[in-house]
Amino acid sequence: MEGDVDRKATAAWSGCALPPMERLRAARADSPTPGLVEGTEPGAGQQAAMFVHSRSVEDLADEDAGESRGVPQLDADGDPGSSETSETSEKELQALQGEENIIETVQAPKETSWAESRTKEEDINSEGWRSHRKHVFVLSEAGKPIYSRYGTEEALSSTMGVMMALVSFVEADKNIIRSIHADGYSVVFLSKSPLVLVAVSRTCQSDQELIRELQYIYYQIVSLLTLTRLNHIFQHKQNYDLRRLLAGSEHLIDNLLRRQDRDPGLLLSAVTCLPMPGSSRDVVSASLQAAKTQSLVFSILLAGEQLVTLVRKKEQFLHHVDLHLVFNLVCSSSSSFREGEGWTPICLPKFNTAGFFHAHISYLEPASELCLVLVSTDCEDFFSLSDCKQRFLERLRKRGSAYQALKEAVKTPGYSVEQVGIPELRHFLYKSKSSGLYTSPEVPEMYQSEGEQERLMGLYQELHSRLHHTTRPLRYIYRCGETENLMAWLTSGFELYLCLTPLGTKALAMSAVNKLLKWIRKEEDRLFILSPLTY
Amino acid sequence: MSAMRVDTKVVMLGKESVGKTSLVERYVHHRFLVGPYQNTIGAAFVAKPIQVGEKVITLGIWDTAGSERYEAMSRIYYRGARAAIVCYDLTDSSSFQRARFWVKELQNCEEHCKIYLCGTKNDLVQADRSLRQIDFHDAQDFAEEIGAQHYETSSKTGNNVDELFQKVAEDYNDSAFQCMADEAAVDLGQKKDSYFYTCCHNN
Numbered sequence: 001m002e003g004d005v006d007r008k009a010t011a012a013w014s015g016c017a018l019p020p021m022e023r024l025r026a027a028r029a030d031s032p033t034p035g036l037v038e039g040t041e042p043g044a045g046q047q048a049a050m051f052v053h054s055r056s057v058e059d060l061a062d063e064d065a066g067e068s069r070g071v072p073q074l075d076a077d078g079d080p081g082s083s084e085t086s087e088t089s090e091k092e093l094q095a096l097q098g099e100e101n102i103i104e105t106v107q108a109p110k111e112t113s114w115a116e117s118r119t120k121e122e123d124i125n126s127e128g129w130r131s132h133r134k135h136v137f138v139l140s141e142a143g144k145p146i147y148s149r150y151g152t153e154e155a156l157s158s159t160m161g162v163m164m165a166l167v168s169f170v171e172a173d174k175n176i177i178r179s180i181h182a183d184g185y186s187v188v189f190l191s192k193s194p195l196v197l198v199a200v201s202r203t204c205q206s207d208q209e210l211i212r213e214l215q216y217i218y219y220q221i222v223s224l225l226t227l228t229r230l231n232h233i234f235q236h237k238q239n240y241d242l243r244r245l246l247a248g249s250e251h252l253i254d255n256l257l258r259r260q261d262r263d264p265g266l267l268l269s270a271v272t273c274l275p276m277p278g279s280s281r282d283v284v285s286a287s288l289q290a291a292k293t294q295s296l297v298f299s300i301l302l303a304g305e306q307l308v309t310l311v312r313k314k315e316q317f318l319h320h321v322d323l324h325l326v327f328n329l330v331c332s333s334s335s336s337f338r339e340g341e342g343w344t345p346i347c348l349p350k351f352n353t354a355g356f357f358h359a360h361i362s363y364l365e366p367a368s369e370l371c372l373v374l375v376s377t378d379c380e381d382f383f384s385l386s387d388c389k390q391r392f393l394e395r396l397r398k399r400g401s402a403y404q405a406l407k408e409a410v411k412t413p414g415y416s417v418e419q420v421g422i423p424e425l426r427h428f429l430y431k432s433k434s435s436g437l438y439t440s441p442e443v444p445e446m447y448q449s450e451g452e453q454e455r456l457m458g459l460y461q462e463l464h465s466r467l468h469h470t471t472r473p474l475r476y477i478y479r480c481g482e483t484e485n486l487m488a489w490l491t492s493g494f495e496l497y498l499c500l501t502p503l504g505t506k507a508l509a510m511s512a513v514n515k516l517l518k519w520i521r522k523e524e525d526r527l528f529i530l531s532p533l534t535y
Numbered sequence: 536m537s538a539m540r541v542d543t544k545v546v547m548l549g550k551e552s553v554g555k556t557s558l559v560e561r562y563v564h565h566r567f568l569v570g571p572y573q574n575t576i577g578a579a580f581v582a583k584p585i586q587v588g589e590k591v592i593t594l595g596i597w598d599t600a601g602s603e604r605y606e607a608m609s610r611i612y613y614r615g616a617r618a619a620i621v622c623y624d625l626t627d628s629s630s631f632q633r634a635r636f637w638v639k640e641l642q643n644c645e646e647h648c649k650i651y652l653c654g655t656k657n658d659l660v661q662a663d664r665s666l667r668q669i670d671f672h673d674a675q676d677f678a679e680e681i682g683a684q685h686y687e688t689s690s691k692t693g694n695n696v697d698e699l700f701q702k703v704a705e706d707y708n709d710s711a712f713q714c715m716a717d718e719a720a721v722d723l724g725q726k727k728d729s730y731f732y733t734c735c736h737n738n
Contacts, residue, residue, distance in 0.1 A: 224604065245604045248551050248574030333576045339564065340598070344577020345608055356608075359577075379611050382580065 043432030319350030551601030
């Protein structure tokens with residue numbers, strides 16, 4: 001097989017890479033339905049993945065599930081607690097709910113900041129405020145508001161006080177409040193001392209999904225401050241107003257929340273790669289590998305929200321949550337990185353919640369989408385990292401064809417589903433579990449409006465939560481709908497979600513899956529990072 | 536092409552949203568970005584060569600984040616800086632208090648750093664005098680008290696921006712010259728000592 005020869009060559013050439021196991025290679029080549037075993041699925045890297053080994057959502061939810069397993073869900077009406085609390089909670093819910101009529105709040109992600117300043121000033125007694133599909137609140141254990149997605153925190157201090165009262169009331173009974181369901185609303189609580197996070201949602205997401213989203217918000221805050229500092233602050237002053245420290249960074253949380261509604265990567269706990277020829281990617285990776293310095297831990301090259309390559313220190317792994325936080329930081333920060341060089345402390349909470357890394361952030365060229373993030377352990381090392389970037393750029397320029405291929409790839413960062421050649425297929429998500437990478441075509445025209453895109457994501461979210469249900473997980477789902485048919489398949493090697501035309505049959509869907517897997521196998525060189533490197 | 540050689544380190548300090556990044560943008564890229572406020576994350580570094588007399592001096596400008604969150608690590612940004620541009624917003628009196636804080640911090644930790652006090656958003660004040668919250672003379676007095684240069688700039692119109700950085704570069708050039716002169720003076724002094732000695736001896 002051509003691809004195999006190629007890989008063999010790169011493996012030999014990259015030197016430090018472990019040779020792939022024979023068994024693995026054979027499985028890769030011969031398996032008619034590739035990828036039923038972890039590590040052999042299309043897109044699987046040759047060595048241990050670049051990321052911390054993760055089993056999708058469990059990995060985010062497990063800490064939480066551990067501490068609260070067996071705690072019954074609390075129903076607003078069936079609250080066994082004192083009448084006083086249930087009264088306040090009902091009143092509060094009403095305040096949060098508003099009416100049932102759905103007003104789609106359309107926010108174009110590009111012009112967000114203006115919209116943002118408007119939503120911040122929104123009156124919390126208005127219909128508009130009540131009709132948002134998903135509210136997110138962050139408060140301290142003293143009940144002090146820290147963040148609200150809509151409206152100002154000051155105006156919400158009594159609401160947040162009630163939320164805290166609910167949490168501590170249930171805690172007093174040595175129990176944990178997880179969620180309240182009433183009148184089409186889910187109120188989900190996540191208690192992460194010293195913070196409490198609450199989501200109030202009218203979407204059909206499961207509690208588990210909402211908790212996962214809250215976890216991301218929690219990690220975003222930790223990433224800005226470190227957990228050590230957070231604990232320190234609240235140990236010294238319980239009623240500290242954390243907004244002072246988060247001032248100016250609310251938009252990072254806003255952005256993260258918006259991405260959760262449209263970025264499948266956060267759902268799948270995976271990242272997507274810029275499609276480009278594997279050989280060129282390897283050259284880029286090798287150039288990045290060569291530009292190293294003592295304190296460097298991770299070198300990450302991004303194109304927009306796609307990963308080009310990642311080189312890491314041996315034995316050090318980057319968690320996809322941390323990588324998403326890096327993405328979020330780069331994508332939502334000002335133009336100041338564009339022509340200058342950024343130097344910022346960043347805590348990677350899945351790596352270590354106690355301390356800061358220091359990230360050197362710069363664009364390869366002022367007008368380019370290619371952004372290089374060099375993560376170092378030393379806060380004094382700015383200039384040696386700056387030098388690394390220059391060395392990388394020089395090498396890349398010398399290997400002109402690879403750089404050219406990279407620039408070309410940036411111009412066409414996606415691929416259309418037509419390229420796959422399956423007429424009944426509209427869209428899909430494919431995640432290779434062992435590499436933690438996923439691939440997905442551009443959203444087809446019929447799903448391109450903001451509302452439709454979010455609806456499609458909503459469908460995937462639903463499938464995802466069915467597959468990953470904590471008590472009744474499923475392996476296959478096939479669902480016929482009026483507007484589309486959906487199929488999801490979970491194996492030990494991959495996760496696959498398909499959106500098909502509503503006119504097809506189950507048999508057609510099955511054959512589409514087989515064809516798709518073969519196509520991904522054929523294209524894996526282009527769609528995934530098959531030979532990740534280390535320093 | 537290796538990393539640009541930087542002659543002197545200049546650090547921008549001040550409360551958030553006073554316009555440090557805008558000032559740097561105006562000076563380095565000659566532009567003013569209209570749009571929603573975006574805060575700087577951590578710090579941004581940019582090197583800018585500037586002509587002083589017949590010499591070219593490269594300023595390494597550190598544009599720091601004003602957010603309180605980064606206060607603890609601001610020291611890594613201003614350590615060794617030869618010049619600090621401490622900004623305050625002419626229309627925001629609290630930002631002047633913050634400027635006083637930075638001046639104190641610099642006086643305590645970085646005594647060799649020359650301070651430039653810079654009132655920003657002058658265009659707003661020009662358009663509507665009632666917006667001014669910091670009196671020019673008050674700021675001037677404060678600047679004299681701490682031995683700082685004082686400027687009022689507008690990044691929107693570019694008013695006084697080049698002058699400010701030009702002054703920073705010239706002062707560096709003079710002081711660099713001064714340094715050499717100082718070194719020479721030390722040498723002379725040593726000779727003088729021996730000269731005096733011989734002098735006394737002779738007497």
